[in-house]
Structure formats: structure tokens, C-alpha cells
Amino acid sequence: MAYQIQNPDYTLSPETGMTRQHWIDAGTHLLEGIFKHIPTMDDPIVLPKQSDVIYPKADDPAWRFKAEEYEGLSRTFLLAAPLINAKPDLKCGDFKVADYYAHQLLLATDKTSERYLGTTSELIEEYGPGWYQHTCEGAALAISLMNSKEHIWDNYTQEQKDQIAAFLSDYAHSKTLSHNWRFFNVMLLTFLRVNGYEVDDGLLQDHMQHIMALYCGDGWYRDLGFDYYTPWGFHFYAPIWCKWYGNEHEPELAKIIDQRHAEFMQTYPLMFSREGHQIMYGRSIIYRFAASAALATSAMVKDSPVDFGWMRRIASANLMQFVGRDDFYTDEGVPCLGYYGPWDPMVQFYSCAASPFWMAKAFVCLMLPEDSPFWTATENSGEWDEIGDGFKTVTLPGPGLTITADGKTGTSTVQMGKVKSSEGYNNLPPYYSRLAFNSDFPWEDDNTDGAVPQQYCAVELDYPEDHLLPYSVGSAGERDGVVYRHVEVKAHDDVPGRFDLADIVVPGGLLRVDRQRLSTRHEVSLGHYGLPHIEGVAAKVEKRTVNGCECLTAAIPGRQVALIALHGWDGVDHLVHTGKHPEADESTVIFARRRREEHYQGMPLLITLMLQKTDDSPWTDEELSVVKLVKPIAWLKDGQPMGAEIELADGRSFVIDYGHIEGNVSY
Template sequence: MNNAFKVENPNLTQSPHTGMTRHHYIELAKYMLSRAFKHVDSIETPLTFPIIPGKTYPQPNAPDWRYRSAEFEALERTFTLAGPLIHVDPEIEINNIKLRDYYKLHFYRTFTPGHANSLPLPDDLPDSNYQFTCEFGGLFKTLLLLPDTIWSQYSESEKNDMLECITKWAHHRTTQNNWRIFNIVTLSFLKKHGYPIDEELLKSHLLWVASYHSGDGWYLEQTYNYYSISLFIVYTTIWNRTFGDEYYPEIAEIIEESAKKLMKCITSFFGRDGYVNMWSRSICYRTWVSGAFPVAFMLKEKTELDAGWARRLCSGSLLQFASREEFFCNDIPSLGFYGQKEYMVQNYSCSGSPFIMFLPFICLALPEDSPFWTATENDGMWETLGEKSKKVVLDHPGLMLVNHGKTGTSEIIPGKVYYDDPNYSKLAYNTHFPWEDQNPDGGTSMEYSYRSQDPRDVRGDDVNFYLTGLTVNNSSEKNQLYTHSQNMLYNGVENDILYRQAIMRRPPNNGVGYIIDLADITLPGGVIRVDRTRMAFEHELTLGHFGLPHISGKKAEVNQFELNGNQVITAKIKGRQVALIIYHGWEKLDWLSHKNRNAEADESTVVFAYKKRMQKNPPMELMITAMLHKTNDSEWTTKELSPIKNIQINEITKTMAPLGATLTLSNGDVYEVDFKDIDGKKTC
């Protein structure tokens, strides 16, 4: 078997960019399952995968139900591939095992008491929420869409054997917001097939879910993330077509309208070649957001989304991973992004978790004459973008999406982030420069890193003790490390400038004294940052660029020089480069090699700007930088490294606000950076 998937006999007439047609989707699904089923000896063997040491579950000495959960997750999430394959070909076999018979048997054993792999009932466990609920939602979402796969194969007696387990978990306690969708799907499946349910509970879950719509097709999910697409849009659109339209048409219409809004921006999340951006939690789910593309062709009204572009992006995202050897661990998708990486996974994941990334294979439920399959691949708006950069502003979730025609990359620039978490808190996320973990020594990629030099922090005093007489723990040892923004606030877009705020320290340490006001001016292949520090006491700051992985151990090539009186640092690896220019408010440029922080390699290079301010009461200050990137090996030109023609610092702006700037770019564009009333405009 090959070490990675290869598109055999690509159809470059219908799919000139990826070669992928419906036939190749089927082949890719079979390829993935053939590797997974290397862990299955016969039809009697439950599908289990090797446990990966580290934070993921089940941990050593975990209770038995955690092992049942991991087994159920492996079975259910591989059905994300197997279900569509059975729908296409009920007789299909993988490794000489008929898929329909295998999954029919093992789901029956899972839901019927008395079998070695049967699930516990919620009554047998402490009253809480469990991973089982999530997997019930995933399974019955697929069975709502494709009931012909296995449910129709059970006898009435077999269905009755499974009913107690399914019903009790469908009605059991759920958690927060997106999880209600799992209960909704399972309850709806039961009702559709004539089984009694608590209909008031179902309606309650539906109203709760509808209440979370925030605008622009986005739903609240802790902080805004891919779950808003993959669960709130993909799962619920399937629910609409298979159940909601008939039983709850008004709520279905709410979901329908939000899905239509999402489709207006979904393409901007992907790079020109279909690359997915490594952003938000559950990184190992990777391409599950691409499930929005086939869903666009399940909407009631004809979608505005170009079918050829949709399939091109969907196919490109799958090939981003499936075509890489390092993507696989134990013959299944690794717990990471490109490869096995402990730092980027959560403790609720197990070895089988990544198979939800194949959610886009619901496309096999579309008829063969669907535009999704028949249209010719194209690059959509990229074909006319040239070297310009397109911006999409989503005020409600506080996101700005940037498509860089010059580099073919796409960026997610977040504005509403509730906590210090590199999954969310970075200044920008780029499809071709995946984020790095935070570095306590400073120089973290695409973040401001802060270290207090306040003597009270250095000593470990409570900074408020001398006012209040109350002691709050303040660790001098911990204060020696660099920290990162505790949350990000969104302040809107005015005159083509994105305004945000990074709160570097929260109360009781007087959060209003640790603010960096952010202003982003988009450039082709980069950004100009005009950021205002309101840091009340002695401190150090670093601002890091995108990290560059040392592919095959080859270090990045770093170069420092002066151009037009400004300090410049560049770094490059094959096919990718970054440049950082400091204009105002920084002392120097530097770089660090990091270990075990990058998504693609064990070592990486980050270039960064540095400053240290030791006044007891530092003044406000503007920090002006240009952060550029490339996705080729061409040399940086003087023109590229000279994006700013003139800078005028305005102590008082025209609107009577303190400390802004007027920037004239080399192309003649003029930007007035003005932080007028920024604190009154913040949202999170």
C-alpha cells in the first residue's frame, strides 16, 4: 500500500486543478478505510485503534466506560466514510469484509446489552454528560441522511433490542450549545421511525439552538469557531431536509436562512488550492468544515456558490492531508494537523476522533447529476483577483477573512476571543503558515508576548496590596515567563482599517493598564500594523511573525539589514518566506529557533520585534510594523520591502483622540489610524 493517497487517472478535463471526480472520492474513501481496517482481523473483530500516549483518552487506569467510548467513537466516526460508501454500493467490501454487514453487526452489539462492547446506559453512570452523546449525534445524522445503509437491514426484533440504549442516551443530559444538536438528531431519528420521544424536550433543544444564531450565518460556540459551520450548519441542514421541514418548518427556516448567509463567506476560509486554515480547537478534525460545500447543494433554493469552485476547494482540502505521508499514524489520520503533535490536541479526543474530518463525504449522498459533480473545476474569485487582497468582514462573530491573490493564501483574523488560547488568540491565522504553540521565552509566532518588569511582579508582591491590604497570589517565578493576550476584543472596521484590542493582563491586576490597541491595514501578501500600547508599568514585548518549519531538518535562512532607514529581517524555507519591517516604537529585530511548537516540523524559526520599557510610568506609544509573506522562492525586491512612503505621528488626531498616525503607502493610498473612543466600541 502507498504511504499516502494518490489520485490515479486524474480527470483533468472535468477537474483541471485536482483531477478529483466522484469516482476519486469513492476511491479516497475506500483507501482510508482499507488502512483503518488493517486493525480488523475479521467481521467479528471490533474496530479499535492503538491508544496514543499523552493527553488524549482513554488514560491509563481509566474506567471501563472510557474504553467503550473510544471504541464507539472509532466505529461511529469511520462510518462517516463507510455510510456514504455503502449508500453508493451496498455490496462494497474492504479487506474482504462487507462494510454493510460489519457496521450492522457492530452497531447492534454496541446498542444491545450483554455484548463485550455494549455501551453503558446513562442510568449506570454518574449523572453527567458523556462523549457517547456526541457519537449518537454523528451516527444518526448519517442515518437520517442515508437510512438505506444499515437501519433498513435490521429486523423489528433487532431494532427493539437497541431501542432502550438509543432512547435513553437521546433523552439524557447534554451540555452547552452545539451538543444539543446531537440530542436533536437522535430524538428526531426516533420520532421519524415511529418511536415515542419527549417532544417538548426536542422542541426545547431546537429553540435553544436557534437562539445561538449571532448573525452572518454564525452561531455562538464558546468562542466563534469551526463548530459553527460543521455542526450548526452541516448537521442541521441535513436535519432540515430529512426531518425539520416536515415537523418543525419555522425552526427549519431559521436554520435555512443562516446557512444561506454562511454560504456567502464560506469560500473565503480556504486558500486558492483549497487549503484549510489551522484555527480553533479540535484541529485534528481538519476538513470537517469542507462539509459545507456539499451542504450548499442540499439547500431549498439554488445556492449562489459556484459548484465547480465548491468541489475544487473541497477536493483540495482533502488532498492537503491525504496526500502526505506524515498525515498517517498507525495507518489512520494522526492526532495533529499534518502529523502527530501533542500540543494541538484536546483531552476529549481519542485515536478515532480524526475520522470526523471526512464529513465532506456526505457529498456521495448527492445525486450523480448534482452540479457539485457535473460542474468543471475552477478557481472562483481567485481567477480575477490578481495580486490584490480581498477582505470579508463578519461583524457578528468578529472575524475578518482575507484572501491574498499575491500568495494564494487565506487568513482568519479573529476579534472576539475570550481567553488565552493559541487556537484562537493569535493576531492572524494563515492557510499556508500554520500556527505555532506559545513560547514562554518570547518570540511567539503571530502574537504579542508580554513580560512584566514591574519590580512588584519581579518580587512577587500583589500590585494592589499597598492600596487594599489584601494579598493576591503573584508568583515571581511565573512572572519571569512571557505571557500572551488574555482575550481579544473586536472594535469594528472603519475607513478600511480593522480595530481590535489585545488585553494582556486581566484584573485583579488592573486590566485597563495592560491594553494594546490594534489597527490592521491589509496589504497584498501582508499587513501593516499600527498598534498603540497602553501598558502602565515596566515591561518587555515581542511581536512574532509566522513560524517557518525546518522541513527535513533544514533550517530557515535568516537575513537582517537596513533599508530606507528601517530595520528589516527576512527568513525563508523552500516555497515560503516572511519579512518583518519595523518603522516606529521597537528597539530591534531578532529570531529564535523553537522546538516542538510547529505543526509541520519538530523545529522552526520565528522572526520577531522586541522592545523593553523600564519607566515606572511608560508613555503611550505607537508600534508600526509591516509583516509580509510569500509562497515562492523569489528574492524580496526593494519595492516589496518598501510598502510605506510616509508616516506622520499625530499626538492628537483630527477627531481629538490621543496618539494616532497618518500613513501614506507607496501606492499612494492614505490611511488615518485613529483610536477615537475605541474602548466604547469593544465587543467580545
């Protein structure tokens, strides 16, 4: 059942009504759903299995079942620890929460207990070299023990502390993966150090060196892709590490961490909509509002420049985006494996039923003192007031991201670059490959019949079984108001096909001026955002003509899309998809289409206006007449084929020249 705000405070929090007490209440609401599944103090947290995608499976080795128990303990402790800190006598059902976790930690680290979880060294000895989920969960235990230190760790005997420390030390000093996982070892090593245990200082330095080397600029770190692992990973752990250790013992390094965090926060809040909703993109999105963890750790950073009234407004709205919805919960009262409702296409193999509780990182805000500006500043809408009905776009060269806050719709959009499949020519997963991701229009799963939302989908007519979807999206930067990117798709026999992208942000959407580079005869489609059939009600689709060009619109209550085929397309159409959308079983996708029966048809320009709205007002001719002039150029002066001159109704003009893409594209 959804959490409901009681006694909202619209003086301190005029946007959401939420205060620190409401965060405690919401966290307790989540925790109560967990404790329904714990019969006795000796029982571990093993939540009901929800999906066939997740581990453990029936034939998995025993350590996978122990990893499930470990996630149940560690990730829910991430939620419980700040609540214990705020309310030491907190009870859920018949359990005093602090007593339960204190007891479970002793069982989990006691080699004579059947609840013993095992160390990395023991796992390697029994199962061989590899990467074990236990390392990740060990770091969560360390953070939670620090967050509840006065009420759990400090109450252990020295013998009990030594038992837990020896267990954690094995993870801390064992192998790890060279991305955000290094922070797990850092947090474990640092926990041990600040609590009086000896650690390998050289190992700690090695991990910090490799972490800092992943920095790419603009506040972002490279962690496979550029996604929420920067805010809920790097900018979560690093400020906490500075607070524990860095500020005192590594002040120069801590200063750099603070500077990077401040740089990140200059643009990251724009990735949340006017209402404070996050964008659904990237892997592990079942962690949902963990995306706002970095907003809270801003208050741990020295001389942070952020507007804390805006940060709390976003964080509270981001929390309520999920916990305030009934479909966020399973029938058993715990967060489902999906975004809103259950949805397998966004669930990764490394997840189990307790994995969503990584979202508890957002509750780090409860570790801030009550007089922190994060809690005392009056809520506000931040830069959205300045944006008004216009838009603000920033392109970040480091991660290759373009972020747009659109005042007309109140939505936020991110366009990704620097994404490459880790499996050669295999398709990128849809949570990385879409041409644009929007806060109010979630991505759909791939559809092999074409009409893939926010994506080009091509079929070679000689090999109709091969659907050409991206295996890389490269960034070529922004020039004169145009964002250039490069998409490669797998064609027959692994010969790549290409699309050169030129994105122009317009109020309420994007103008796409793209160059297609497919040599064989083919069929190509480009879909708009899919609209879910909420409660089974289909979208209303209408066809019209705008300045001589075909236009298709689709609408559901509160959301609309419009697609105008300005140049290069044969026509527009729509399809109803089944099982592709995270909000409903069926969805409607409007799309442009093109078919060529002969090989070697040149490099066509595909020019498409893609608009969206977040109200129910009918589309006007003025709204749809964004583009004033489209003039293809067969050869530009620099010898580059197929550019274009574009004039918009708002007075802006552009010359599209793809000539710098090949020499500057990066992944």
C-alpha cells in the first residue's frame, strides 16, 4: 500500500509538504513491509521471489542463496540504520529494529552459525576465482554500522566487534572489480581504520587512485556507461569517505572530491523534472530514488554551492514518485522489481528480491543534523523558475550527455553518447540505446517489428530476419547549438550501418536532422515515445498535415506526442505494442517509415520533428509549425555530402554539417 503524507508542512515545504519527520515515516513504512516477512529474531531477510530473471535460481550454487540472504540483510540495513539513528527505539511489529540487526550481524559473521554468510577467501577456496556479490554487500554493512554506530556497534563487546571486523576485513582486502566496486573496498577498509583495526594502506591508496582516475569531467565518472552510478555510487561514497577519513587524513584529495561533487551538482538537478521526477534510463534502475542520494551528500561537502531548498524539494518528490504509488509495491508489501509496476525488461541478472533496497541510499539525508540547511531551507523550484516556458540545455563533453529542462512541458530529457556494447556487435540494451530519455515518457523495450520508440530500427530486405539496432552511440559534441552523435547498427555479416545524428532542442521536444548511411536495400523506422494504455484505454491517434508534411499525434490523459515527417520519409503510421511498456501491458507508438527497394541509394537526410506535451490541450498549428525552412545541401563547401540549412519559427537558424563527426566521435 502506498505511503501517504500525514500533516504536510506547506510553510517549510510549499512544493511537497514533506519534512524530516515525513522521511522517517516513509522509511518506516518501507521497513514495515520487510518485517512482515521475518518470523523470528533468528530468521534472515529473504523476500518473496518476484521474477525468473533474478537470482538465485533452483540450480544455482549454494553461495548464490547466501548472497540473497546477504542482500536482504545489508540493503535493508541501509534503510534501517538512519532510522535507528533518528529513532533508536523504533519497532516494526514485535521487533525492536536495532536489536534485530545487531543480532543478525552476529549470526552472519559467526562461523558456527547456520546463518554464517562466508567470506571472499572462503568462496574462492570452495568455488574458484571470480567476483562475488558479497563484496558489494559488505560495504553496505560498513556504512550502516557507521550510521547506527551509537546504537549497535558501540554496544557490542570487544570480542563481538573483533568477530565482525575480521569478517569485513576479508572482503576489504580481497579482489574486486575495477569500477564502482572499488569503493566497496574503500568503505570497508576505512570503516576498519577509523574503528582501530589495522589495514593495508597501500591497498587503500591503490583503490583511491583507480577511482579518481575514472573521472572524465563535468562531475562524472566512467562506470561502464554514464548513468546513475555516478550519483548513487561515486557521489554517494566519496563525500561519506571524506567525512569519515579524508577531510582529516587526506585533505588535498578530499578537496578535489568536494570540487568534483560541486561541479556535478551544477547540472545534475536538471535531470529531474519540474515535479522532481527522475528519468528512467541506465542499468539497475530498480534502485529508483537512489538517484537523489547525491543531493543529500551535497550537505556533507565543504562550501557546497547548491540550493538546499531545491535539493530537498527534488529528493522528497523523487521519493514520493515511487513510495506514493500503489503499484510500486508487490502484494507482499515490498518494492517490486520494475519501475512503477513489475517489469522484467529492466531487471538485471545480478538482482534478487531485496536488490531494490539499494534505493535506501537516499535516506542518508537522515544522517544530516536537524539544523542542516538540507532540512531548514524553504523548498523551492530552483532553476525551473528562471526557465519559465523556455528551456535550458547543457551538453557535457566528459560523459557525452546532453541534458534539457523543458519549461513548456516541465519534463527533463537526457541524450546519451559514449555508449558502446560490451559484447561486440550485439545490440545495446534499450536503457542505453534510446536517442532520448524523458522523465515523463519512459522507454519501451525493443520491438523487432520496427517502430521502436526513440530509436532507428532498420531491416535489410535481403535478410529480413536481421533487425538493425544500435550497438554503439558515439558523442561528437555540440557545435553552434546542434548536438552531433553517431549511431552504428549491426548489418548482415557484421558490416556496420550508420546514422549521423544532429539534434536541435526546440520547446517541447527535438528536431532530428539525421543522415542515413545504409548501402543495401532496406526499410527504416523511427518511433516517438510510446504511450501506455492506462487501465486498458488506448491512445487517441490523429493524422493531419502541417505545412504540407504528414503529421501524426497520439494522446492519453496528461500526455501527448506529435511526429512530423519533414523530409526523407515515405509516411507516418502507428502500432500497438504488447508487453513493451513499463506502465501498461499495451502501448501506442507513432513512427515515421521509409523503404528503398534498390541498393546504393545515396545518403538520405531524415528530418523529423518530435514534440510532446504534458496536458490535454489540442495541438495548434502554431505549436506544430516549429520549423520554417528545411533546405538540403547536396555538397557542403568542405566536401561533406548531405548537409542542410534549417530555420525555425523562433528565429534561430542552423547549418547542419556532419564533417567533424568521424574525426571527433568518442565512446
